[in-house]
Amino acid sequence: MSVIADIAVTILLILGAGFALIGSWGLVRLPSTMERLHGPTKATTLGLGALLIASVVYFQARLGIWTAHELLISLFLFVTAPISANMIAKVHLHRRRTHAAGEPESIAGPPPRPSEAGDWATFEVPIDRPSPTYEGRDIE
């Protein structure tokens, strides 16, 4: 029983560490900000998931304790990871639009407009709620 658990923990640890490594390698080698965003956001999902399952199995097999903290970690991660990725993407879009120095364009080119009339929320402030930070500043 203990041997089977050890093998399972080892496989899960190697799988998780491998995905974390591949995610980091993606961060280094992909061409620009938007593509690089894909690398580390992936390592957090499956890589971390495998490491957390390994932790649950280890504590159960070795110490006979059922732990549930790992479930909470993955829950909080699933809630926060898309938000941080979205923030980075929005900063990238804004810096491209303002021609900030040193912001590389995605190999997908500039983003298309959503429709003829409107624009993305990063660029457009609702008229009934003007944002004070945009006043007197040229966004285009």
Next chain:
Amino acid sequence: MKRLLPHPGLSAMLLIVWLLMANTITVGGVVLGGIFALILPKFTQPFWPDRPRMRFGRAFLGYLAIVLFDIVVANFQVAWLILFRRNRDLRARWLVVPVDLSTPEAITMLAGTISLTPGTVSSDVSADGRYLLIHALDVADEAAEVARIKSRYEARLQRIFA
């Protein structure tokens, strides 16, 4: 019943998270968690002026299962792309997905799902809230990818937020 539990989903989540934090199930823990689950939704009720109705039934569980399955499968795909695809062969694209969901909560869940499933990151929402801007790492057929997101995730969310 409605006055006692104005937000049953939030109450259930608070109790479950409290018990997971404590890492044990004891009578004291359940009572204390139960008190929080009763009091906190009452005090935070003004934060949700017109919150949407959600169904936590079979549709919700099915959605969770499909998203978890997609995360695992797509992780291997992205790992493959990172390891073996040359940069100039990457077909990175911006996708504009028209959204039929109406409540901000439902759109947030769709955007979060898209970001969690590897290979796509939701980058922005249009100012009128009717389109999502998505960056995809490698797509062969843009229209097919948009249709896949709409039929696989959005249609199911529409049933949950009915």
